[in-house]
Amino acid sequence: MAAPDPDRLTELGKRLDEAQKRQAAGAKRPPPSQAGIAGRFATELVAALVVGGGLGWGIDWLFGRFGFHTSPVFLIVFFVLGAAAGIRNVMRAATEINAEIAAKTASKPEEK
Amino acid sequence: MAMNPMEQFAIKPLISEPVLHIAGHPIYFTNQALLMIIVALASSLFLTLAVKPNRLVPTRGQSMAELSYEFVANMIHSATGEDGLKFFPFVFTLFIFVLCSNFFGMVPGSFTVTSQIAVTLALACLVIGMVIVVGFMKHGIGFLKLFVPHAPWYLLILLIPIEVISFLTRPISLSVRLFANMLAGHTMLAVFAGFVVSLGAAGGVYMGIALAPLLLIVAIMLLELLVAFLQAYVFAILTCIYLNEALHLHDHH
Numbered sequence: 606m607a608a609p610d611p612d613r614l615t616e617l618g619k620r621l622d623e624a625q626k627r628q629a630a631g632a633k634r635p636p637p638s639q640a641g642i643a644g645r646f647a648t649e650l651v652a653a654l655v656v657g658g659g660l661g662w663g664i665d666w667l668f669g670r671f672g673f674h675t676s677p678v679f680l681i682v683f684f685v686l687g688a689a690a691g692i693r694n695v696m697r698a699a700t701e702i703n704a705e706i707a708a709k710t711a712s713k714p715e716e717k
Numbered sequence: 718m719a720m721n722p723m724e725q726f727a728i729k730p731l732i733s734e735p736v737l738h739i740a741g742h743p744i745y746f747t748n749q750a751l752l753m754i755i756v757a758l759a760s761s762l763f764l765t766l767a768v769k770p771n772r773l774v775p776t777r778g779q780s781m782a783e784l785s786y787e788f789v790a791n792m793i794h795s796a797t798g799e800d801g802l803k804f805f806p807f808v809f810t811l812f813i814f815v816l817c818s819n820f821f822g823m824v825p826g827s828f829t830v831t832s833q834i835a836v837t838l839a840l841a842c843l844v845i846g847m848v849i850v851v852g853f854m855k856h857g858i859g860f861l862k863l864f865v866p867h868a869p870w871y872l873l874i875l876l877i878p879i880e881v882i883s884f885l886t887r888p889i890s891l892s893v894r895l896f897a898n899m900l901a902g903h904t905m906l907a908v909f910a911g912f913v914v915s916l917g918a919a920g921g922v923y924m925g926i927a928l929a930p931l932l933l934i935v936a937i938m939l940l941e942l943l944v945a946f947l948q949a950y951v952f953a954i955l956t957c958i959y960l961n962e963a964l965h966l967h968d969h970h
Contacts (some may be wrong), residue, residue, distance in 0.1 A: 641947070645894065652889040682881070686875075690882035694890070697883075701958070714958050 610707060649694035657687015720914065722951060725899065726832055749836075752828045760817045785813065791954065796957035797964060802944035804960055811840065812953035816823065819899065819945030823938070831948075832899040837892035844956050845888045852963035863966055891955055898948050902941045909934050 661683025665676040728747045735743030764785075767778035775783055793801045808834045815831060822829025830836050852860035864880040865873065911932045916927035 628733065641951075644898070645890075647888045648893050648897070652893060653882060653886045656885045656889060660882065661886070683878075686878050687882050689875075690879045690886060693883050694881060694886060 645698055645702075646695050649698055650691040653691030653694055654684065654687045657690060658684045660687075720808050720907070722904050722911060726826070726908055727905060728833070731938045748828045749830060749833060752818070752830050753836075754956070756814060756817045756821050756830060759821075762770060764813070785809075792950075792954055793957050796954060797961040800964060801957065801960060804847075804851075808953055810959075812949055815840070815895065815952050816946065816949035819949055820942075822899065822903065823941060823945060824966055829899050830905055831895055832903055834892060834896045837896040838888065840895075840952075841888040841892035844891065844959065848959045848963045851960065855964060856966065860963070860966070863962065887955075887959060891952065895948050895952055896945055902937070902944055905938055906934060906941065909937065 658680060661668040661677075664679040665684070668675045668679070728749050730745035731751060732746045736746045737744050738787050763778070764782050767776075767782040770776055770779060772779065776843040786809070789812055790802065790805060793805055793808055794967075818836075821827055822831065849860075852863065856862075864877050864884065866876050866880060868876055912930040913927050913934070916923045916930070
């Protein structure tokens with residue numbers, strides 16, 4: 606076997622690097638389906654309400670144990686806070702999904 | 718014969734005697750435990766045996782192991798950056814466990830471990846526990862800054878509780894998403910399978926109609942294979958996103 610041509614080897618190395626870079630840019634990601642997005646938003650919103658309500662109920666219960674009858678003040682306050690947290694979660698999720706879609710369309714514009 | 722589509726999710730002891738007692742509670746060896754052991758053994762055996770030949774030109778098995786390695790490594794790298802790769806073993810194990818549980822659950826007659834909220838919630842709590850530990854180890858008490866957004870102080874009174882609740886939501890939304898997807902998919906399959914059985918039993922013209930749900934099952938089965946992968950992926954990527962926040966606090970991209 607003849608000794609490999611150093612020029613061709615460096616050229617091959619360069620092409621490999623480029624190919625790897627291209628692959629890393631368009632890292633295979635499953636597309637977010639419409640139903641998936643809807644499901645994600647729903648769980649984020651409902652989970653925040655459950656956590657908020659649960660926290661408030663727990664605080665009320667704790668105060669009740671020590672003889673302060675706050676119920677249902679904290680339940681109401683934390684339920685509202687939970688709703689706000691849920692909307693915050695959904696906004697965050699929406700930003701993430703937008704960034705993902707933007708990254709995808711930017712990385713492979715030639716595909717239709 | 719009426720079939721209960723939820724029956725497939727029932728946890729049954731495989732050995733009638735409890736295996737051991739913990740604080741007076743009998744612990745049984747259930748179909749759940751069996752499947753979890755099968756999943757853990759099968760995935761670790763496959764991954765260790767597949768890379769054993771260690772060839773330059775990989776065999777099919779080695780290629781699969783290497784592809785899954787690269788897939789997860791790329792995912793961590795893009796979501797958390799260079800220093801997130803320390804958590805590769807953790808995220809990879811989680812991803813492979815959820816993926817294999819989902820796929821083993823697709824085998825007819827088997828049991829889907831990830832359709833149990835107890836399992837997914839435990840996994841999600843593990844993730845969030847990890848995030849909290851990592852955050853405090855890296856930033857000390859400064860990790861609490863995660864809950865303090867950039868805002869005037871009078872808004873912080875309102876915003877800090879909101880951020881805390883939002884953080885506490887994570888284990889729930891993480892676990893409910895995986896559990897609900899698997900539960901819904903498998904229930905749907907069982908319901909349509911029930912249609913096939915009862916239409917087929919009715920005989921005559923109904924036998925022909927039974928073909929429709931049968932074909933539908935094939936389609937749903939394919940969709941479920943996609944969902945099985947997608948949910949494992951979502952679980953892993955969200956783990957990465959949460960780890961990223963613990964590592965880098967507020968400097969989002």
